[in-house]
Amino acid sequence: MSGLAIEPLNPEILPPPTGNYAHGVQVDGAQRMVFVSGQVPWGNEHGRVPETFEAQCRMVWRNVLSVLAEAVSAARLGDGRANRLLELMESLPPIRRTPLYVAGAHRVRALLGDEPDREFAAAETEFESTSHLWELAETLRDHAQALVRQGRTAEAGPLIDKAQQLYGRAGATMRAAELERLRATPLYDAAEAR
Numbered sequence: 376m377s378g379l380a381i382e383p384l385n386p387e388i389l390p391p392p393t394g395n396y397a398h399g400v401q402v403d404g405a406q407r408m409v410f411v412s413g414q415v416p417w418g419n420e421h422g423r424v425p426e427t428f429e430a431q432c433r434m435v436w437r438n439v440l441s442v443l444a445e446a447v448s449a450a451r452l453g454d455g456r457a458n459r460l461l462e463l464m465e466s467l468p469p470i471r472r473t474p475l476y477v478a479g480a481h482r483v484r485a486l487l488g489d490e491p492d493r494e495f496a497a498a499e500t501e502f503e504s505t506s507h508l509w510e511l512a513e514t515l516r517d518h519a520q521a522l523v524r525q526g527r528t529a530e531a532g533p534l535i536d537k538a539q540q541l542y543g544r545a546g547a548t549m550r551a552a553e554l555e556r557l558r559a560t561p562l563y564d565a566a567e568a569r
Contacts, residue, residue: 399445
């Protein structure tokens, strides 16, 4: 197993996994593979499992997408193979392309560097209009990090503020602290000094 990097994927939107389990696993070697299995309708933001079968199915798919988005975000997609995730999302029949999937596809395209400003804005608008606030916060975080890497910190500041507010409402203190560390990076400071 030499040469393999195995990374668990446990998005903060999902409850911590029990035992030695992970919500997903990314394996990097000759190829990058992401394994997602056994997703259940973990409680929503109010800690409840939806009552209807349809709502439970939607939550399971949201959880699968969250694990895939975590893999995308963690890898920062400097890899052409990430296009496979887009192909999978775009292969869904139009009736199954819920706003969550459409916004997720915009986020993936943005992370791939395909017109990131336009794609991040489209994802943010879609997540906000459908009240997928955790996904909105994650997208704002990714967008802010991309802007900071480009030296565009003045534009990143309001995104960081909004993401921190959303993370605060969700009790995601680790994510909020991550964004505070982003403000403290030398790259952020250097761009602010200009």
